[in-house]
Amino acid sequence: MRKIGIAEVEDIALGAALLGAGGGGDPYIGKLVAMGALKECGPVTLLDPQEVPDDALVVPIAMMGAPTILGEKAIGGGEYKTLYDTVSQFFGKPIYAFMPIEAGGVNSMLPIAAAARLGLPLVDVDGMGRAFPELQMVTFTIGGVSATPMALTDEKGNSAIFRTITNKWTEELARAVTMSCGGSVSVSLYPMEGAVMKKYGVCGIVTRSQKLGAAIRQVKQVQGMTPEEAFLSFTEGFKLFKGKICDVLRETRGAFNFGKVVLEGIQEDKGRSAFVEFQNENLTCTVEGRIVATTPDLICLVDVETFVPVPTDALKYGKRVMAVGLKCFPLWRSPEGIALVGPRYFGCDTDYIPLEERCKGGKD
């Protein structure tokens, strides 16, 4: 158990933005929401998963929808109270703690805001170890946990609670309501007992985000390594490509951000070209026509100078970025994991091959 305040939130947001793999929304907006709540209500208690009783009700908090829309619509103040009331009324018992469902610029931050505003602790766990675009894409789905009862509320005060026969149906129905509410809403889903959270969750993810954030912040102060070496060493990242963004294609469709960013090689990659395709998160990275990384491994674009992650929302012409691959949480590499979040689910016509194998062959 420890406290997290404004300083910790800076690093958590930065690290989670890297784990967001291009998605998870603008860390600046997420940070503002969390910091506003911390300033008003004081620091939040972060619990180690093992500190949570087995029968305690733990509820993930998140936003659902297109992060680009969240930037326009923002978040009111009353959503978390509405979610708390809806869920605790449904179960007839109080919520013991909140938790994030994914790492990312926004969804790593909102549970902190919720915990601060309602005076509840936050658990150091999530259900992805990264970000994914659809709500059934969590380790808890592999563990057979239901996404429902799922509560949803918008900033205007409309709310809904869903119970569905599969988590894919939850996605269908909640997505439809998200669209009708203007494309972004606050949700609580996968309400679960402490025992389940400990068994299937990605434990320690908040702390990992914070450490990654601190490392990125200090990357230029490491002795005996270039900043790039320090970054790749600390993140255990695979360098995929370095280039200047020469085109960004975007489409907001079905409350998702779809698109493709095209890179023109710089430095050691001069004369080569690459592209990254995304659906909220980066899905594939292709260098000189060869796929070098795919979901569920993390494909992250970071600034070549500062190593600050660049989410898909912030991609623009002329920016110089390094594409980096990070290994995903091991459970995602199981057949069930690949069925849920592998490249074919997203319509990419390639089998999943682990990042480290794809990168083994060298540059071609």
Place this chain on the structure above:
Amino acid sequence: MRKIGIAEVEDIALGAALLGAGGGGDPYIGKLVAMGALKECGPVTLLDPQEVPDDALVVPIAMMGAPTILGEKAIGGGEYKTLYDTVSQFFGKPIYAFMPIEAGGVNSMLPIAAAARLGLPLVDVDGMGRAFPELQMVTFTIGGVSATPMALTDEKGNSAIFRTITNKWTEELARAVTMSCGGSVSVSLYPMEGAVMKKYGVCGIVTRSQKLGAAIRQVKQVQGMTPEEAFLSFTEGFKLFKGKICDVLRETRGAFNFGKVVLEGIQEDKGRSAFVEFQNENLTCTVEGRIVATTPDLICLVDVETFVPVPTDALKYGKRVMAVGLKCFPLWRSPEGIALVGPRYFGCDTDYIPLEERCKGGKD
């Protein structure tokens, strides 16, 4: 208090199909669902609204979506139990009785099936005195009653419960989920106390439907009148036009049936032409370029020989029909009523003028 069984259901379905004003779905499907439940579970007790205690929980049951889709998807057996459980869990008290929310081929029947299956009484009341396509279009909206908490379930077992800031938002969100569930679902909405039901409801509508149905069935046995005279006399209907259907334009969009039926005059209307526009229900009737009736007054098409109502789903080339206007429930003619269900709401560029005034001028 009286019992309704198979024989009563025949007449209620026929009469409600007339009050459905072209909408409310195929009475044959509705009847099958109600009769199946009555055969299995026995007759249903019909309560006069005054017999319901003021603090009893009364819950309308309906289907939402396009009636043409219901014809394909049908209704399972478990929906009413799911709705009962969801609503009574929400309120923490049992449901005292079900009621219909509208008169129409399907929605007059489903509450009977629900009451039979769960052994609950049905109240002789609804919230329209006819059928309308959107769920905020009930007298209870004028009375300031909230449509929510609204429960929704599909035949697969998915369910949702909504709480919204306005009844228009309920329509938005529930419609989105209805579409995702395949275009037709079972719902309970406007849950209310007995006192509210008595104050704003259209009392006696089930009995009125039954009497209208019996009158249509016996229209050829009335002494001293032609069947047409008997029909118009008993329904207090205004004859608008008699014609042969020479074109039907249809579009299923946003879970609604939109369209237009074109009539070529027959008998006394020979040489003239007319058309009726609809959105689930008939919205306007135009004869020789002059609007002769608009929503919220009822525009009904009936077979010229049998006087059986022809819902918009059953319109087809060559059928001979009489267009009849019926006066709507008085509350619909208030400014609040016109704002909610008047012609301009549906995009028809005309003010509301009461049916009897539009018809006063004679044929032109």
